[in-house]
Amino acid sequence: MGQLAEALRDLEEETVIELVETGIKNGQSALEIISECNAGMVAVGELFSQNQYFLSELIYSGEILAGVMAKLEPLLQETGATESKGKVLVGTVKGDIHDIGKNIVISLLRGSGFEVIDMGVDVPTEEFAKKVKETGAKALGLCALLNFTYPEMKTVIETLQATGIRNDVQVIIGGAPCNEQVREYAGADYYAPDALAAVNLCKKIYQ
Structure with missing residues (x-):
């Protein structure tokens, strides 16, 4: 598991945002960043299913991820196709x-x-x-x-x-x-x- 995924799993919001901003500066694609965030969210889901995390942690992890997505939105729009896929x-x-x-x-x-x-x-x-x-x-x-x-x-x-x-x-x-x-x-x-x-x-x- 990468550093970003671990930070998201551990609900370290500031670290997550710093790593995402660094990734964007270094030319990392939005989908690569999202893929690593997904790994972190899967880990959060596992902790939730094991009763180590509760609904409040689950919602907080989602809020951190929403913050990441807000930063990635411009990159996602750039890569979007002009013709609708459906x-x-x-x-x-x-x-x-x-x-x-x-x-x-x-x-x-x-x-x-x-x-x-x-x-x-x-x-x-x-x-x-x-x-x-x-x-x-x-x-x-x-x-x-x-x-x-x-x-x-x-x-x-x-x-x-x-x-x-x-x-x-x-x-x-x-x-x-x-x-x-x-x-x-x-x-x-x-x-x-x-x-x-x-x-x-x-x-x-x-x-």
Whole structure:
């Protein structure tokens, strides 16, 4: 694990920002920096799952990462494609108001050339189905940070099924409580363990 990943894992905000600024000055690409930050976030997630970190640490790590993303945004815009690679809907499910992870995914998707429709937080189930119909997006990202909200992901997918558009869109889930078991339970197509994985899945969907 690199120095930046370790600093993020240990929630050392000042060190993280210093290392990111040094990386940018030295010509390190935004995606390289994000990749190392992802390793740090994975380590934070592991500490959370082992009950060594709690929700406050998880949220704080996300805030540090949001600060990193703000510094990288101009670099991501420079590398973004001029022609859209496809439409992606992203939203945090009903009952959950966390948006840090969602916003990081959106920044990366836009930097990778996707047209992203940000649906916000605490999104009513029917809104997802309505927006899929309206936009014709082939990819839908559902986010949750609180473990009691992930069953809402299943409700969204059942609503897509009931409205006859389930086969028109591929659903990616992500967030702290999510894993392959949750994906299977919800009936989603993919689980993204981090933001870069979400981008790669959208690329796969639009191949």
